[in-house]
Amino acid sequence: MSVAQSYFDQLKKELPVIKSYAPARGAEKYFIAEVLRFHSIAGTILQSFPDPQGNIDSRIITHILTRSLLEAYFWIIYIFDDKSTIDQRFDDLLTDFKSQYSKLYNEQELPKNGLEEPDPSWAKMKFKLDLKSMLDTSENDYQDKLGYLYFVYRITSFDTHAKSLEPLFDESFKKSCMFPVLKLPKVFDLIANQYLVVWESIKQ
Numbered sequence: 001m002s003v004a005q006s007y008f009d010q011l012k013k014e015l016p017v018i019k020s021y022a023p024a025r026g027a028e029k030y031f032i033a034e035v036l037r038f039h040s041i042a043g044t045i046l047q048s049f050p051d052p053q054g055n056i057d058s059r060i061i062t063h064i065l066t067r068s069l070l071e072a073y074f075w076i077i078y079i080f081d082d083k084s085t086i087d088q089r090f091d092d093l094l095t096d097f098k099s100q101y102s103k104l105y106n107e108q109e110l111p112k113n114g115l116e117e118p119d120p121s122w123a124k125m126k127f128k129l130d131l132k133s134m135l136d137t138s139e140n141d142y143q144d145k146l147g148y149l150y151f152v153y154r155i156t157s158f159d160t161h162a163k164s165l166e167p168l169f170d171e172s173f174k175k176s177c178m179f180p181v182l183k184l185p186k187v188f189d190l191i192a193n194q195y196l197v198v199w200e201s202i203k204q
Helices: 003-020 028-048 056-080 081-104 120-124 131-136 146-160 166-173 185-202
Strands: none
Touching: 003 028, 003 166, 028 056, 028 081, 056 081, 056 120, 056 131, 056 146, 081 120, 120 146, 131 146
16 A cells, blocks of 8 residues: 555545444534545546546546636635634635525526525625635645645646646747646545544544
């Protein structure tokens, strides 16, 4: 077993206990749901896709899926950074959800059949921080701000928005260019490590 997979494997072993846990707080319910989603998506990527280094087909799929995992990961960091603000910061996530859902629901062409109608007040809600600012409010054990992690998200965003394709670089720079490829086992191990830390704090 490689070092890069160790935390992911540890998290996998904890899944039966995590699934059996009955959380009372909304933040904990969100955490557990996201851990299960993370394991499903990241596990599928690790087992089913070759290393995206030099494999454009793999990169196109894996980087896009990883962006979704990173966005939730940043929210988990933000929410559980300080035990005294967990509920307040989970409310920030709810505010962001309500704002985004209201925006979606109010699209004129969207079929409304089967969709829950949002409270009219949701249209006025807006969460003030972006993902980078959220990370900058959080610290690791050495009191370092976590904003430095944001570049990983930005790389995957280029893939999500179809901006990492070679012709765009060739035509813009008039030469062959390199663009970062994520080492996904290390990325997933970083996420799994943080989720294990959060899980330990929940159990306590």
